[in-house]
Amino acid sequence: MAVYTHLGAEDMAALIAEFDVGTLVSAKGIAEGVSNSNWLIETTGQDGRGARFILTMYEFRIDIGELPYFLSLLDHLAAQGCPVPRTIHSRDGRLYLERPNAAGELKALALIEYLPGVSVSEPTAAQARAVGQSLAQMHEAAASFRGVRANGMGVAEWRRLADACGVDGLAEISPELARIVAENLPRLEHDWPAGLPASVIHADLFPDNVLMLGSTVTGLIDFYFACNDTTAYDVAVTHAAWCFDASGTSFRPDLSQALLEGYRDRRPLSAAELAALPRLAQGAAMRFAMSRAYDWLNTPADALVTKKDPMAFARRLEFYRDHPEVFGPEVFAA
Amino acid sequence: MAVYTHLGAEDMAALIAEFDVGTLVSAKGIAEGVSNSNWLIETTGQDGRGARFILTMYEFRIDIGELPYFLSLLDHLAAQGCPVPRTIHSRDGRLYLERPNAAGELKALALIEYLPGVSVSEPTAAQARAVGQSLAQMHEAAASFRGVRANGMGVAEWRRLADACGVDGLAEISPELARIVAENLPRLEHDWPAGLPASVIHADLFPDNVLMLGSTVTGLIDFYFACNDTTAYDVAVTHAAWCFDASGTSFRPDLSQALLEGYRDRRPLSAAELAALPRLAQGAAMRFAMSRAYDWLNTPADALVTKKDPMAFARRLEFYRDHPEVFGPEVFAA
Numbered sequence: 001m002a003v004y005t006h007l008g009a010e011d012m013a014a015l016i017a018e019f020d021v022g023t024l025v026s027a028k029g030i031a032e033g034v035s036n037s038n039w040l041i042e043t044t045g046q047d048g049r050g051a052r053f054i055l056t057m058y059e060f061r062i063d064i065g066e067l068p069y070f071l072s073l074l075d076h077l078a079a080q081g082c083p084v085p086r087t088i089h090s091r092d093g094r095l096y097l098e099r100p101n102a103a104g105e106l107k108a109l110a111l112i113e114y115l116p117g118v119s120v121s122e123p124t125a126a127q128a129r130a131v132g133q134s135l136a137q138m139h140e141a142a143a144s145f146r147g148v149r150a151n152g153m154g155v156a157e158w159r160r161l162a163d164a165c166g167v168d169g170l171a172e173i174s175p176e177l178a179r180i181v182a183e184n185l186p187r188l189e190h191d192w193p194a195g196l197p198a199s200v201i202h203a204d205l206f207p208d209n210v211l212m213l214g215s216t217v218t219g220l221i222d223f224y225f226a227c228n229d230t231t232a233y234d235v236a237v238t239h240a241a242w243c244f245d246a247s248g249t250s251f252r253p254d255l256s257q258a259l260l261e262g263y264r265d266r267r268p269l270s271a272a273e274l275a276a277l278p279r280l281a282q283g284a285a286m287r288f289a290m291s292r293a294y295d296w297l298n299t300p301a302d303a304l305v306t307k308k309d310p311m312a313f314a315r316r317l318e319f320y321r322d323h324p325e326v327f328g329p330e331v332f333a334a
Numbered sequence: 335m336a337v338y339t340h341l342g343a344e345d346m347a348a349l350i351a352e353f354d355v356g357t358l359v360s361a362k363g364i365a366e367g368v369s370n371s372n373w374l375i376e377t378t379g380q381d382g383r384g385a386r387f388i389l390t391m392y393e394f395r396i397d398i399g400e401l402p403y404f405l406s407l408l409d410h411l412a413a414q415g416c417p418v419p420r421t422i423h424s425r426d427g428r429l430y431l432e433r434p435n436a437a438g439e440l441k442a443l444a445l446i447e448y449l450p451g452v453s454v455s456e457p458t459a460a461q462a463r464a465v466g467q468s469l470a471q472m473h474e475a476a477a478s479f480r481g482v483r484a485n486g487m488g489v490a491e492w493r494r495l496a497d498a499c500g501v502d503g504l505a506e507i508s509p510e511l512a513r514i515v516a517e518n519l520p521r522l523e524h525d526w527p528a529g530l531p532a533s534v535i536h537a538d539l540f541p542d543n544v545l546m547l548g549s550t551v552t553g554l555i556d557f558y559f560a561c562n563d564t565t566a567y568d569v570a571v572t573h574a575a576w577c578f579d580a581s582g583t584s585f586r587p588d589l590s591q592a593l594l595e596g597y598r599d600r601r602p603l604s605a606a607e608l609a610a611l612p613r614l615a616q617g618a619a620m621r622f623a624m625s626r627a628y629d630w631l632n633t634p635a636d637a638l639v640t641k642k643d644p645m646a647f648a649r650r651l652e653f654y655r656d657h658p659e660v661f662g663p664e665v666f667a668a
Contacts, residue, residue, distance in 0.1 A: 008455030009546075025450045025547065028374055031363035040362055040374060042450065116359045116376065121342030212343075213359065 005037050005057055005101040012055075016043060018090045018097060019111055021051055030054075035061040035224075040114065052114035053088060057099075057107050062224060064098075064108045069147045070223050071095040071110055073200065077220075078113075080141035083134060083211075084220050085113035117211025117218035121246065125258035126215040128242055132262025134217040135205060135238055139231050139267055142200035151203065151227040153287055155192050158185060161290040169297045173310055177293065180314045181286075184321065188283050193230065193276035201234035202226055206241040232273040235263055236280035240288070240316055249315045256326055278324035285317035339371050339391055339435040346389075350377060352424045352431060353445055355385055364388075369395040369558075374448065386448035387422060391433075391441050396558060398432075398442045403481045404557050405429040405444055407534065411554075412447075414475035417468060417545075418554050419447035451545025451552035455580065459592035460549040462576055466596025468551040469539060469572055473565050474601055476534035485537065485561040487621055489526050492519060495624040503631045507644060511627065514648045515620075518655065522617050527564065527610035535568035536560055540575040566607040569597055570614035574622070574650055583649045590660055612658035619651035 007015070013024040022044030030038045037057040045051035058067065071087040072095065078086040087095055088111040096110040120127055162170070162181050170178040202209070204225040211219030243256040263269070269277075292310035299307055320326070341349070347358040356378030364372045371391040379385035392401065405421040406429065412420040421429055422445040430444040454461055496504070496515050504512040536543070538559040545553030577590040597603070603611075626644035633641055654660070 009452035010454065010456055012452065024452060026545075027452055028362075029365035030374070031365050040364070118343035118346065118358060118361055120344065122344055211360075 005059065005107070007039070007057075011099075012039075012041075015055075015097065015099065015109065016041065016111075018092075019088050020046060020091055021053065021088060021111070022046055022048065025050070027055070035059055041111070053111050054085065054114055055109060055111050057101065057109050059101070059107060062108075064096075066149060067096050067108055067110065069149045070226060071112075073142070073145060073147060073223055073226055074112065076145045077138060077141050080144075082138050082141050082220065083115065083217050084138075084223070085115050087112050115211055115219035115221070117213050119208050119210060120212055121207065123207060123242060123255060124215065125254045127212060128255040129258040129262035129265075130212070130215050130217050131205070131210055131238065131242060132259040132264075133266050134210075134220060135202070135234065136263045136266030138202065138220060139199050139234065145200055147200075149227045151201075151229040153203065153225060153291065154229065155189055155283065158283075158286050158290045159189065161294045165290075165293050165297055170293060173293055173296055174314075177289070177310055177314050180317060181289070184282065184317055185286060188279065188286060191279060192283065193232075193279055196230045196232055196273055196276055197270070198228060199231045200226060201229050201231060201237075203229065203234060203237055205234070205238045230276075230280065232269065232276060233280045233284065235260075235269070235273075236277055237284040237287070239277075240281055240284040240313070240320075244312075244316060249312060249319075251319055251323070251326070253326075260327070274327055274329070277327035278320055281320040281327070282317050285313045285320060289313035289317060339393065339441070341373070341391075345433075346373070346375075349389070349431065349433065349443065350375065350445075352426075353422050354380060354425055355387065355422060355445070356380055356382065359384070361389070369393055375445070387445050388419065388448055389443060389445050391435065391443050393435070393441060396442075398430075400483060401430050401442055401444065403483045404560060405446075407476070407479055407481060407557055407560055408446065410479045411472060411475050414478075416472050416475045416554065417449070417551050418472075418557070419449050421446050449545055449553035449555070451547050453542050453544060454546055455541065457541060457576060457589060458549065459588045461546060462589040463592040463596035463599075464546070464549050464551050465539070465544055465572065465576060466593040466598075467600050468544075468554060469536070469568065470597045470600030472536065472554060473533050473568065479534055481534075483561045485535075485563040487537065487559060487625065488563065489523055489617065492617075492620050492624045493523060495628045499624075499627050499631055504627060507627055507630055508648075511623070511644055511648050514651060515623075518616065518651060519620060522613065522620055525613060526617065527566075527613055530564045530566055530607055530610055531604070532562060533565045534560060535563050535565060535571075537563065537568060537571055538575075539568070539572045564610075564614065566603065566610060567614045567618065569594070569603070569607075570611055571618040571621070573611075574615055574618040574647070574654075578646075578650060583646060583653075585653055585657070585660070587660075594661070608661055608663070611661035612654055615654040615661070616651050619647045619654060623647035623651060 012027050016024045024043055026042040028040045030040050032038050036059055039055040041053045041055050043051050074084050074087050077084045096108045098106050098108055101107045167178050170181055209222040242259055243252050245252055289310045292308045296307050346361045350358045358377055360376040362374045364374050366372050370393055373389040375387045375389050377385050408418050408421050411418045430442045432440050432442055435441045501512050504515055543556040576593055577586050579586055623644045626642045630641050
């Protein structure tokens, strides 16, 4: 949540001149993204009527070699009618540019379309339904995308993160967390669903990564965890991210039913996928519990980020384990 | 440089509904302001064509009792044709609203006009001239403003800050800094110019606080140090902020001449004001050296702000002391 690199007006204007988007009118650093610097850019536009963009400098975590996957995925999905921001290509056809940051390190910069909409904090059922529909639309549209990227946050990574935290580290966060990991991680590793339909998945579709106007999805954003993996796992991740109340642990059956119905409006879930969802959802909860636990123990006190509580997801894991009926056929009988 | 308070989309939409500006379309936290949280807001606008605003939550430092001075000053200056953002009044006529922040403390929020333009890092002479003109225009326009606010960062405050740092604290930053303060602060206190024309002054018109498109000033912003004080002192502050190169210490005579000529295009400087400028500029440099020194010693290591070097201004102080001819009549002979 910061802008790590200062780009002066003169540098910014020169950078924007590499794209056919008119001249620079305004550039405001925006407080989004923990591994990127982002600016909301206004230009005169190709037609002089004004246009807006998000400029992203990839500061940490993202391997430049993976940028073509993320940025061409946006183009592919936008071309198929999904509400995702297009990548603006430079005049000479590049998806991203490279410039030195303040420390003289070469960093990639991409210009992407600005989309209207706000991220809801307390979704309604109508909003959860719309998100389910958009997720299914994205899965369908991505079927013809040719890029391939492994899921860097899959089962093997949960184990690696748990080991890096150590039992003592987990217990330091909460004795409950250490117990929940010990009880559930071996079982999930052993029984992780295989052989289900796969596709490009977003893998991080929290409310923060969805822009909405009323009950309409205007933008799916932040595809930097996107990868090729089990399609229904993306449903599970989205379910874990949307279907609990603001306190993070109280299940909201209305949101759950709306999200799943919305999804199935656009893409049917097979019997095998439905049967796997309780385990996939436990895995989704484990994934966020483990990445948050690792960040909790490894974020310096002076970092510019807010620590997120791993226990919110550890408790969701137990909820999913104890309530497989959330994904049962009876939910959809009504 | 952060957004200290999270405002959810639902809260934001309710807040925006207090103003006659259409409905909320987008809200991005922007990375500006060390004592405020700021959002760039897009709405449908009164006419459905879209409109943009800056929403500010006053988090620290600013006394709510002083907000009417700052916000009605913006209205006054904008009405006189100055390039400053208007304050948007709420439907029931208020200049600002009050809402609890995350910690439950009541904070003031104001909606102000969004202005295009970018802040230059390496001004040209034409840009410095335009800034001089805008500063003079602002001084003239403010003559009819009835609000009064004392300068909280005047001579007495430099002494208070220097004492709070202590000789040891100043020497810890730099032995040079301790020497420069000891040599110059008593002299400035004793000889501080009095009896010169006074007006509302901006008192902090750094390049960061000026929006420009090319060589046109599109916005003077961040009036939260504005006060009633010696008019020529504002010229001195602006001079100290604009007329040195990016390293901060090398004097740029071309920018100096352009800034002063631009100012005098709109408002003549009397012989007494010109004669006082070398001391006023030393005082301006002392003011920023002292506030930076205090912040340097009192900013926690985990704070979200970048420390600014007090020495950049201590050296400018010595420059102004040794080069009074910068403000001499021969500069304007050409």
